Amino acid sequence: MTDIADNTADAPVDAPADAPVDAPAEDVVLRVENLSVDFRTEGGPARAVANANLTVRRGQTVAIVGESGSGKTTLAMAVLGLLASNGSVAEGHIWFKDEDLGHISAQRMAQLRGTELGLVPQDPMTNLNPILRIGQQIDEGLIDNGLRTRRDARARTVELLDEVGLPDAARRAGQYPHEFSGGMRQRALIAMGLSGRPALLVADEPTSALDVTVQRGILDQLSGLTEELGTAVLLITHDLGLAAERADIVVVMYHGEIVEQGPARQVLTSPQHDYTKRLMAAAPSLASRRIEIARERGLEDVLDDALLAPGEEAVADGAAEADVLVSVKDVSKVFTIRGGGLLSRSKDFTAVDGVSFDIPRGSTVAVVGESGSGKSTLARMILDIEKPTTGSITFDGGLVGAGKHKEQIAYRRRVQPVFQDPYSSLDPLYSVFRAIEEPLRAHDYGDAAARRARVEELAEQVALSKGQLRRFPSELSGGQRQRVAIARALALSPELVVCDEAVSALDVVVQAQILQLLAGLQEELGLTYLFITHDLAVVRQIADRVLVMQQGRVVEEGTVDAVFDSPATDYTRALLDAIPGKDLELAL
Amino acid sequence: MLRLIVQRLLLLIPLLLGLSVLLFAWVRALPGGPATALLGERATPEAVARINTLYGFDQPVHVQYFKYLSRLLQGDFGVSTRTGRPVLDEFLTRFPATIELTVVALIIAIGIGIPLGYVAARRAGSFLDHSSVVVSLIGVTVPVFFLAFILKYVFAVELGWFPSTGRQDPTMIATHPTNFYVLDGLLTGEWDAAWDALVHLILPGIALGTIPLAIVARMTRAAVSEVQNADYVRTARAKGIKSARLRGDHIVRNSMLPVLTTIGLQVGLLLSGAVLTETVFAFSGIGSFLAEAVFNADYPVMQGFVLMIAIVYALVNLLVDVSYGLIDPRLRRQQ
Secondary structure (H helix, E strand, C coil), rough: CEEEEEEECCCCCCCCCCCCCCCCCHHHEEEEEEEEEEEEECCCEEEEEEEEEEEEEECCCCEECCCCCCHHHHHHHHHCCCCCCCEEEEEEEEEEHHHHHHHHHHHHHHHHECCCCCECCCCCCCCCCCCCHHHHHHHHHHHCCCCCCCHHHHHHHHHHHCCCCCCHHHCCCCHHHHHHCHCCCCHHHHHHHHHHCCEEEEECCCCCCHHHHHHHHHHHHHHHHHHHCEEEEEEEEHHHHHHHHCCCCCEECCEEEHHHEEEEHHHHHHHCCCCHHHHHHHCCCCCCCCCCCHHHHCCHHHHHHHHHCCCCCCCCCCHHHCCCEEEEEEEEEEECCCCCCCCCCEEEEEEEEEEEEECCCCEEEECCCCCCHHHHHHHHHHHHCCCEEEEEEEEECCCCCCCCCHHHHHHHHHHEECCCCCCCCCCCCCCCCHHHHHHHCCCCCCHHHHHHHHHHHHHHHHCCCCCHCCCCHHHHHHHHHHHHHHHHHHHCCEEEEECCCCCCCCCCCCCCHHCCCCHHHHHHHHEEEEEEEEEEHHHHHHHCCEEEEEEEEEEEEEEHHHHHHCCCCCHHHHHHCCCCCCCCCCCC | CCHHHHHHHHHHHHHHHHHHHEEEEEEHHHCCHHHHHHCCCCCCHHHHHHHHHHHCCCCCCCHHHHHHHHHHCCCCCCCCCCCCHHHHHHHHHEEEEEEHHHHHHHHHHHHHHHHHHHHHCCCCCCCCHHHHHHHHHHHHHCCCCHHHHHHHHHHHCCCCCCCCCCCCCCCCCCCCCCCHHHHHHHHHCCCHHHHHHHHHHHHHHHHHHHHHHHHHHHHHHHHHHHHHHCCHHHHHHHCCCCCCHHHHHHHHHHHHHHHHHHHHHHHHHHHCCCCCHHHHHHCCCHHHHHHHHHHHHHHHHHHHHHHHHHHHHHHHHHHHHHHHHCHHHHHHHCC
C-alpha cells in the first residue's frame, strides 16, 4: 500500500497542519489510481478523465476545481458508480478502503451507495423528486439500506433534518419540494447525503445554484457536520475562492487531466500550471481589478464626476443631466397574488418599492441583490415588459411605455436584453445566423444581402467565426452561445443593453472573456449597460456605479469603489463577506 | 380539489348551451326544413304542415329553441323517428355496451402500452425498442375497420376461436339487470353468460384498443426516457434505494403525467367513436346505433347522442384533471 504513488504525500512540508500529509495508510478513505474514464460516442470513445491520481483521507476535504467539461464531475460520478450509461472506467483503480469501485459488481456498488458513499448534488431545484414528500425521500434511503425500520425511519429523518439546520423539521418533513426554498432544499439534500453516515461524501457544486449569503450558511453547516462526523469530502467546484476557503487539498483539472494538486494555500498562492494561473487571473472573487479597458474608453468625463465623489450623488448639475440616458423616478411594482382557497383573499406583493436612479449615457450601472430582491422586475420594467404600478421611467427624455405603438417599437430597438441562460434563451431550431438575423427581419432591416452583411459584421464583433454561423445552439459551448445572444442584442444598434445575469451561468474563464467583450463593445459602440447580477465580483469587474437592492428597495448606491471599500449598510457588508475566498492573500 | 370540480362543472353549462344552439340550428338549416328531413322529399304539403304543427316547427325560431331547451332540461331528448322509442332510453340501453368495449380496449392499451413503452425507454436502441416503434407505427397507421375485418376473418371465421358478431350468443338465455353483460353474468351467477359476453368483447376490444395502445406506448417511452435521466433519479440511486422503488416511485410515477393526458383524450374518443368497430362486429353500442341513425336521417337520435357524448367526454376529462392532482402535488395547489 505504501509504495503506491501518493501525490499528496509529496506535498511540501509547509502544508497547513490540518492536512495530514504523513498520516498512516489506514486513514486513506479513497485512492484514485491512474484512472481513465471513457464515454462511447458515435465518433468512437471519448476520454473524459485521463490518468487521474488523488487521495482523500479520513476527515479531509479535497476540492476538485475546473471549468465545465474538465472532467471533474465525471471523476466524482465514477467514484459513485453513477456514470451515464455510455460511460465506463477504461483504466486504473478507484480504491475505497480495500475495494476497487471501478471493478466491483453493480450490486455491491448499490450496497455501498447510501451507506459508505454519500452524494450532495449540485442543483437543489432538480435533485428532489417533485412528487414525493421530503421526509419520504429521506426515509426510503434509511429503510432500503437497512438503517431503520419502516416505523422508526421518520423519527430519524426528523433528527437528520434538524441536524442540517432546518427549522421545524417534523412539519417540514411532511412537505413537498415545491414548498421549500432553494436553500432549504439544499439542506434537505445534505441531510440525505449524510443520512447513511458515509465515510466519503461527494459534494458536487453543492451551493453554486444559491445566493451568496445562503451559500455561506450552508457550507458552514456542511463543513461543521463533516468535521464532527469525521467524513471525508470530495468537493467538486468551479469556484477557486470556495475551494481555497473550504478544502485541505486542491486538485485542479483541465481537459480531463489533473494538472496540479497540493495543499490549498500552496496551490492558490503559487500556482505552477498555466491553467491554474489563468484560472486565478480570471477568478472574479479573487482578482479585484476592474477590467482595464473600461477605464481606457473615451468617456472619462462622465465617469470622473462619479468617481470623484464616491458615495454621494455626483450627478447633480445641469451639464451632467444632459448625459442621462435612463432616469428611473420613484418606481414601484405591486403584484397581486391570487388566494389559494375559495374564500381566501388575494394579497399584494411589492416587488419593487420606490426606486429612483439614473443611468448616465455610456456608463455601466449594476444592480445587485439576492433572488427575490426585485432586481429582475426592475430590469423588466426598464425593458418595458412590465409596467410600473407607480412612478416613471424616462429614456432619452421620453416616457417609457407611454408613446404610440410606433414609438414603442422604436423603443424595443433602442433597448435590448441579454438574458442569463444561453442554453434556454436561444431557439434550438434556429441556426446561429438565423438567431442573429431574426431581430433584423422583425424590424425590416434592408434586404437579404444587407442583413447577411450585418450578421457577419456582428459575428466579427463578438468573435464568432463565419463557419459558426451555420451551426446550431446545441453545437456551441456556453460562452459561444452567450456571444450569439450578445450579437443578437446588438443587431439593431441599441443604445442600452440590459444584461440580466448575463454571465452567471458561465465558467470563470469564459465569464472573464465575455466581460472583456462587453467592455470592448462599450468602448467601440458607446453602449450603455444595465447589469443585473447577484455576483458582486462581476460588478467589481465591469460596473461604474452600483445599486444594492434588498426586498424591493435600494439600500445603498454609489460608485463601485465606494461601495466595495466602505459599504454603508450591514446588508451590503454581509453580501461582500459572503464572497468565497475574498480574504485570501494571493500572489498575483 | 373541490373548487376545481365545481369550477369545471359550472363550465359545462355554457359549453352545453352552446352545443344545444348548434344542434338546434343544424336541424333547422336542413334543406326543406326539419319536416321534409323527417318525411322525405316526396312528402305531401299536407303531411309537412301536419308535422310542422305537431312538432311546433311553425312557431318563431326562438320560441322553438326555448321549448327544445326546456324539454332537454326535463331529460326529454325527443323520440327516435326510426324505433319510436325515446332517445334517452335508446342511449341508456346501448351505452353500457360501449362502456364495456371501451374498458376492454383500455385494458389492452394501458396494460400493454405502458410496459412496452417503459421497456423500450429503459433499453433504448435495443431490438425491443426498435420493434416497439414498428408496432406502434403499424398500430397508428392501419385503419380500424381494416384491422377489424382482418381480426374477424382470421380469428373468428377461419380459426373459429372467437365469435364474429354481437355481444352474446343469441341462443343464450341470460337476464340483464344492468345491461353490462359481463357484470350481469357475475351478479346473477350465470358464469357461462359472463364468460360468453367477455369472449365477445375480445376481438372488438383488440381492434379498438390498437391505436390507443400505440399512442400510449410512444408517450410512455418519451416520458420515461426523459425522467430516467432526471437529476433526482440519479440522486435516488446515490441514496442506494432498491431498484423496485426506483422504478415505481421515481421513474414510473413521474412519467405518468403526459401519459395520463393521452389516456384521457383516448377514453373520450373511445366512448364517443367506436362507430367503425361496433359496425364491423355488429356490436349494439352507441356507435353502431348512431351510424344507423345517420343512414336513416334519424335527427332526434343524432342530436341527442351528440349532446350526451359531449357530456361524457367533458366528464372523463374532468376526471383526468382531478387525477393529475393525485400524482403531482404541485398541481394540487394550482388547482
